[in-house]
Each structure stands twice: as structure tokens, then as C-alpha cells.
Amino acid sequence: MGVQALLKYIIKKIVTMIPVLVCITVIVFLILHLAPGDPVDLIVGPNVTPEVYENIRNKLGLDQPLTVQYFKFMSNLLRGDLGTSILQQRPVSEIIIERFPVTLELGLSALVISFAIALPAGIIAAVNRNSWPDYACMSGALVGMSMPTFWFGILLMYFFAYKMRLFPISGYGTLRHLVLPAFAMGLTDAAVTARMVRSSMLEVIRQDYIRTARSKGLAEKVVINQHALKNALIPIVTLLGLRMGWLLGGSVILENVFSRPGLGRLIVDSILARDYPVVQGAMIVLTASIMAGNILADILYAVVDPRIKYN
Amino acid sequence: MADNNYLIDIQDKPSSSFSDFRKRLLRSKGAVFGASIIILLIVCAILAPLIAPYGYDEMNLPEGLQAPSQKHLFGTDELGRDIFSRVVFGSRISLQIATIAVGVSLIIGLVLGALAGYYGGIVDFGICALTDTAWAFPMTLLAIAFIAALGPGLVNVMIAVALVSWAGYARLVRGQFLSLREQEFVEAARVLGMSDMRIIFRHILPNSLAPIIVLTTLEVPKAIIVESSLSFLGLGAQPPTPSWGSIISSGRSFIDTAPWISFFPGLMIMLVVLGFNLFGDALRDALDPRLKD
Numbered sequence: 001m002g003v004q005a006l007l008k009y010i011i012k013k014i015v016t017m018i019p020v021l022v023c024i025t026v027i028v029f030l031i032l033h034l035a036p037g038d039p040v041d042l043i044v045g046p047n048v049t050p051e052v053y054e055n056i057r058n059k060l061g062l063d064q065p066l067t068v069q070y071f072k073f074m075s076n077l078l079r080g081d082l083g084t085s086i087l088q089q090r091p092v093s094e095i096i097i098e099r100f101p102v103t104l105e106l107g108l109s110a111l112v113i114s115f116a117i118a119l120p121a122g123i124i125a126a127v128n129r130n131s132w133p134d135y136a137c138m139s140g141a142l143v144g145m146s147m148p149t150f151w152f153g154i155l156l157m158y159f160f161a162y163k164m165r166l167f168p169i170s171g172y173g174t175l176r177h178l179v180l181p182a183f184a185m186g187l188t189d190a191a192v193t194a195r196m197v198r199s200s201m202l203e204v205i206r207q208d209y210i211r212t213a214r215s216k217g218l219a220e221k222v223v224i225n226q227h228a229l230k231n232a233l234i235p236i237v238t239l240l241g242l243r244m245g246w247l248l249g250g251s252v253i254l255e256n257v258f259s260r261p262g263l264g265r266l267i268v269d270s271i272l273a274r275d276y277p278v279v280q281g282a283m284i285v286l287t288a289s290i291m292a293g294n295i296l297a298d299i300l301y302a303v304v305d306p307r308i309k310y311n
Numbered sequence: 312m313a314d315n316n317y318l319i320d321i322q323d324k325p326s327s328s329f330s331d332f333r334k335r336l337l338r339s340k341g342a343v344f345g346a347s348i349i350i351l352l353i354v355c356a357i358l359a360p361l362i363a364p365y366g367y368d369e370m371n372l373p374e375g376l377q378a379p380s381q382k383h384l385f386g387t388d389e390l391g392r393d394i395f396s397r398v399v400f401g402s403r404i405s406l407q408i409a410t411i412a413v414g415v416s417l418i419i420g421l422v423l424g425a426l427a428g429y430y431g432g433i434v435d436f437g438i439c440a441l442t443d444t445a446w447a448f449p450m451t452l453l454a455i456a457f458i459a460a461l462g463p464g465l466v467n468v469m470i471a472v473a474l475v476s477w478a479g480y481a482r483l484v485r486g487q488f489l490s491l492r493e494q495e496f497v498e499a500a501r502v503l504g505m506s507d508m509r510i511i512f513r514h515i516l517p518n519s520l521a522p523i524i525v526l527t528t529l530e531v532p533k534a535i536i537v538e539s540s541l542s543f544l545g546l547g548a549q550p551p552t553p554s555w556g557s558i559i560s561s562g563r564s565f566i567d568t569a570p571w572i573s574f575f576p577g578l579m580i581m582l583v584v585l586g587f588n589l590f591g592d593a594l595r596d597a598l599d600p601r602l603k604d
Contacts, residue, residue: 023444028456035460146585148536150543151559151577154566162567249449253540257563267452268544271459279459283452291447 006302013298017291024291025077028283029070032276082281087273092281096263100285102172103262106181106254107247113186114193114243119236121190122197126205126232127224137194144191149250153184153257170259181258185250189243196239201232234305241297245290252286335597342593348586355399356406363396368551376569386571388561397553398576404465404554405583408472408538409531415473416534417527420480425511427481428488438481445478454537458546465548468541472534483526487519521598528591532584539580555580 040057057063061072076083082092125137157180161169167180204210205228213223252264259265263282270278336342355362371391379386385394427438445453457471491497492515500510541547542556550557555576562572 019440020444020447023440024447027444031456031460035462142585142588143581146532146581146588148539148543148556148577148580148584150540150556151573151580154559154563154573154577158566158570158573246449249452252452252455253544256544267455268546271455271546272463276459279456283456286452287448290449290452294447 009302010299013295017295021288021291024287025074025284026070028280028287029073032280033066033069035276077284082284083277085270085275085278087270087275087278092277095266095278096281096285099261099263099266099282100289102260103248103251103255103264103286104289105178106185106251106260106262107244109178109182110185110189110247110250111240111244113182114189114247115240117187117190118193118197122194123201123224123229123232125194125198126201129202129205134198138198141191141194144188145195147188149184149188150253150257152188153181153254156180156184157257170257172260177258177260181254181260184257185247185254189247189250193239193243197232197236200235201228204228204232207231234301237304238297238301241293241295241300244296245293248286248290248293332597336593339593339597341589342597345586345588345590345593348582349590352402352406352583352586355402359400359403363393363399365393365396367397367400367553368392369396376565378569379571385575386569388558388569388572389565394558394572394575397558398555398579401553401555401558401576401579402583404548404552405535405538405580408469408534412469412472412538413476413527413531413534415469416476416530417480417523419473420477421484421516421523423477424481424484425488425516428485429492429507429511429515431489435485438485442478442481442485445475446482448475450475450533451537451540454541455544455546458541463546463549465542465552465554468538468547471541472537475537476530476534479526479530480523483522484519487522488515491515491518525591525595525598528587528594532587532591535580535584535587 040053040060040062044052044056054063061069064072073083080093082096084090085092085095088095121137121141125134128134157169160166160180167176168174171177210223210228213227214220218227251262252267254260255262255264256268263286267279267282267286270276270282369392371387374383374387374391375389377383377387377391383393383395385398387393388397423438423442427435427442448456453475454468454471457474458467461467461470488511497510497514500514505513538547539554539556539559542554543560545557545560548554548557550561558576559573562569562574562576565572
């Protein structure tokens with residue numbers, strides 16, 4: 001597998017994502033432009049002369065057909081211009097650049113926690129299939145999967161911030177602020193991930209080469225560690241990218257529980273304030289990064305699995 | 312999105328009689344437990360006025376922020392409203408989401424998936440592009456986008472949930488149709504001169520029913536979580552409607568002194584979601600025992 005072939009594969013993956021990305025911009029654009037309510041009213045208020053109103057409508061390009069508006073929006077987007085916030089009167093891109101690291105920090109730390117728990121739990125469950133460690137791990141996973149993350153976050157906040165006073169209640173800034181939201185998200189996500197790790201491991205254990213390894217008298221430990229685990233890890237690597245995207249999306253809720261000034265909080269606040277340019281921009285950036293996670297998953301898979309052909 | 316591996320696995324189900332299936336299902340403790348919770352939810356929702364000791368919006372200021380007691384099983388909120396009664400009435404909203412919103416998304420996904428799988432070609436291409444896009448969005452995020460356009464409110468949340476959860480059905484149904492349309496019995500029907508509609512509804516669809524039912528049992532809990540998340544964020548049901556998500560949200564300000572306000576509705580969400588997940592898993596295993604790992 002040459003580097004060149006891999007590069008070609010990566011480029012191909014990115015190219016196939018372009019139509020989906022375009023679709024996303026169309027959907028976000030349409031959703032917000034067909035929304036009831038006049039954006040001009042939002043900016044100037046109801047008590048203006050018709051001339052001023054027309055002037056602003058004209059300046060925003062709202063008097064033009066929707067298709068023209070969309071192409072203008074896209075050409076601005078490609079130049080990195082996401083418009084101006086109605087509420088804050090400054091570029092949307094500037095606001096997003098401020099907020100994005102907050103979301104990324106939470107997503108990444110939740111991912112680390114999730115995999116640190118899910119990998120051993122899933123493997124132990126698969127290796128001890130249909131015995132108590134399996135039942136224990138999978139019951140735990142089922143309960144974790146069924147918990148709404150925001151409620152779990154509130155429970156953690158109640159016990160560890162209010163009662164034990166180990167961590168700050170909410171806010172952002174220090175590592176201690178990060179612990180509770182990261183665990184709220186990481187633990188619930190570990191439930192889903194552990195189930196996937198388990199089934200991926202079981203898939204491998206069923207293979208002929210595992211039977212061969214066992215029948216030639218290898219110790220069970222060697223069979224699991226050397227033969228099964230290495231192969232089971234291949235699809236799990238893909239999971240990393242997929243879960244990353246998932247966690248970035250999930251941060252919308254938890255940022256609101258713990259008052260973290262990230263993209264998710266920005267989106268909800270802007271919806272309630274009807275600051276549509278911000279909603280639009282933040283939505284596109286968040287979705288694009290989730291898709292980047294998915295592409296990363298595909299690429300990692302190709303790098304790790306020598307059986308994948310790049311064409 | 313990654314939790315849908317079963318969709319692929321489930322397609323060739325072995326022919327097994329209904330009584331076998333029922334026996335396998337009833338033998339599973341998870342299925343029985345899950346089904347009991349689901350039945351309890353339905354009973355709660357239908358008989359809410361009889362079960363709840365107080366009205367969901369009955370205020371009693373002197374009894375505000377009381378801890379759970381015999382008089383108020385789940386305690387009271389700052390306005391003295393009985394949390395137990397509010398939670399019981401809240402089950403109606405979850406049931407509405409489970410039936411109406413998931414039902415509409417099922418119809419959308421069914422129609423699009425059937426069109427794509429049966430006709431193929433350019434129809435398939437267009438629908439697949441749309442499905443992949445909807446699939447790429449995380450459910451909650453897309454639902455929030457729709458709420459941004461439609462405005463907050465329970466009806467809009469239902470529309471949003473329906474509009475974000477059809478992609479799973481479309482993918483499943485398309486796959487089913489792709490594999491079934493090449494089967495001999497479909498070919499035979501075509502040779503006999505049956506119309507496309509008749510072939511789709513009488514021959515292909517009944518054969519893909521089992522996985523659709525399984526998927527529905529697993530889509531319902533997701534929809535309930537999305538609804539409660541949106542209501543929690545203040546984008547869904549508006550006060551005084553007692554959605555479980557909005558009760559949790561209103562309890563946040565009193566979490567230190569009256570944790571029961573947020574605790575009980577969350578517990579209910581967890582139980583109901585757990586019930587559907589358990590039942591769905593058991594249903595899948597009973598429909599196709601080979602899949603049970």
C-alpha cells in the first residue's frame with residue numbers, strides 16, 4: 001500500500017463528501033430562509049419608515065430571488081465569510097472561532113473517557129460471553145444507553161458539585177470545570193461503544209483462524225491478545241471517528257447543562273434570540289466537523305486494515 | 312448512526328412459525344420486562360386523570376418544594392405542583408412522540424425507501440443523496456435546526472422528530488426492496504401483469520415487515536430522548552405542559568434544595584427508553600435467533 005495510493009484514497013473520500021456538504025448548506029440555508037418572521041423586522045424593529053426598511057432589505061440582499069441569495073451565501077461561505085451576527089454586530093466566523101475550541105475540548109475528553117471504559121468492558125464481555133462479566137457489562141451498557149445525557153449530567157452535578165463540592169457547578173476555564181460534563185458524556189457514550197466493541201470482538205472470535213490458533217494448543221491469553229484483539233481493533237478504529245462526530249453533536253445539550261460557552265450553547269441561545277446568521281454558521285461548522293470525523297474514520301480504517309483496497 | 316449494523320444482518324431471516332417466535336420472545340426476561348414498561352406507559356398515558364392525584368397544573372404555593380411523602384409521592388415543585396401527577400401526565404407527551412412522530416417518520420422512510428429500492432436508477436440516486444445527508448446530521452442537531460425555523464413548541468418538535476428519523480427506515484426498506492425485487496415470487500407477480508403498487512404493497516412490503524418492526528422499537532426510544540432533550544433546552548413543550556424534559560429543566564434552579572423535581576422525570580425517561588431497548592433487542596433475537604451473539 002503505497003503512500004500515493006493512500007493519498008488518492010483520501011482525496012476520493014473527501015470528494016465524495018462534497019455533495020453531502022452542499023446538501024447540508026442547502027438544507028440549513030432553506031430551513032432558515034423559509035422560517036416565518038421577517039429578518040429585517042428583527043434588525044430594525046417594527047417602527048421604521050418604509051424607505052429605511054427597503055434600504056436594509058436591499059442591503060441584506062433579501063429582495064433577490066432565493067437562488068441568487070443562496071449562491072451569494074455560498075460564495076461568501078467559500079471565502080470564509082459567514083455573515084454578521086444580528087445580536088452582536090460582528091462577524092459570525094469570529095464568534096465561531098472563539099467558541100469552537102470549547103466544544104472540541106469537551107468532545108475529545110469525552111471520547112477518551114468513553115474508549116478508556118468501553119474497550120476493556122467490551123473485550124471482557126466478549127471473551128467471557130454468556131457468563132457474569134458479560135451480563136454485568138452489558139446490563140451496565142443498556143442502562144447507560146437509556147439515560148438521557150442531560151439528566152445524567154444533572155445527577156453528577158448534584159452529587160459531585162452540590163453535595164460533595166469536589167467540582168465547580170458549572171462554567172468554563174479550568175480542568176476541574178471539564179471533569180463533570182466530560183464524564184457525563186463519556187460514560188453514556190461508553191455504553192454504546194462497549195456494545196459495538198463487544199460485537200466486533202465476537203465477530204473475530206468466531207473466525208476460523210481463531211479456532212486454528214486454539215487447536216494448535218496456544219494459551220487462551222495468547223489467542224485473545226495476539227490473534228483476536230489485533231483484528232478486532234480494526235473496526236474499532238473506525239468507531240473513534242464516528243463517535244467523535246457523535247460527541248460533537250451531543251455537546252449541544254451538555255454545554256447547556258453546564259453553561260459552557262461552546263458551539264452548542266451558541267446555537268441554542270441564537271435560536272431563542274432569533275439570531276439566524278449565527279445559527280446558520282454554527283450549524284454548518286458543527287456538521288462539517290462531524291463529517292470530518294466520519295472521513296477520518298474511513299481513512300483510519302484504510303490505514304489500519306491492509307485488506308482494504310483503495311479503489 | 313454506527314449502531315445500525317443489525318440492519319444489514321437481519322435481512323435474510325429464516326422462515327419460522329409465529330408460535331416459535333412467540334415462545335422465544337416470552338422466554339426472554341428482557342422482552343417481558345420491556346413489554347411491561349411499555350404497557351405501563353400506555354396505561355399511564357390513557358388513564359392519567361384517574362391515576363394522578365392532582366391536576367398537572369394544580370398550584371398550591373404553601374406546599375411548595377416539599378420532599379417526597381405519602382401525600383406527594385415524588386414531592387412538589389416551587390409552585391406546589393405535585394411532581395407525580397406532572398410525571399403521569401407527561402407520559403402522554405412521550406406516547407404521542409412514540410406514536411405520531413415515529414409513525415410519520417416511518418411513512419416517510421417507507422415511501423422513499425420503497426421508491427428508491429423498487430425503481431432504482433435516477434430515483435434511487437436522488438433519494439440516496441437525501442438519505443445520506445439526513446443520516447450525516449446528528450439527530451438532535453438536525454431537530455434543533457428545524458425548531459430554529461418552525462419555532463419552539465410541542466407540535467413543531469413532533470414535526471422535527473419525524474423529519475429527522477426517517478433516514479433509518481429509508482435505508483432499511485431500500486435494502487429490503489433491492490434484494491426482494493429480484494426474487495422469483497416478485498418476478499412471477501410481474502409476469503402475471505400485476506401493477507407496481509400491488510407488487511409493492513401485497514408482495515414485497517409484507518416480506519420486509521419484521522425488520523421494520525424491530526427498527527421501530529429501537530427508533531421510539533431515540534425519539535423520546537430527542538423530544539425530552541429539546542424540551543429540556545426550552546425548544547419543545549412550553550410551560551405549563553408537563554413534558555418530562557421540561558420538568559427536569561425547571562427543576563435545575565432548585566437542584567440543591569429540591570433534587571426530586573429533576574430526578575423523577577429523568578428516571579421515567581430512563582425506564583421507558585430502557586423498556587423499548589430491551590423489547591427491541593429481544594424482538595430482534597426472537598425474529599432471527601441466528602443473530603443472537
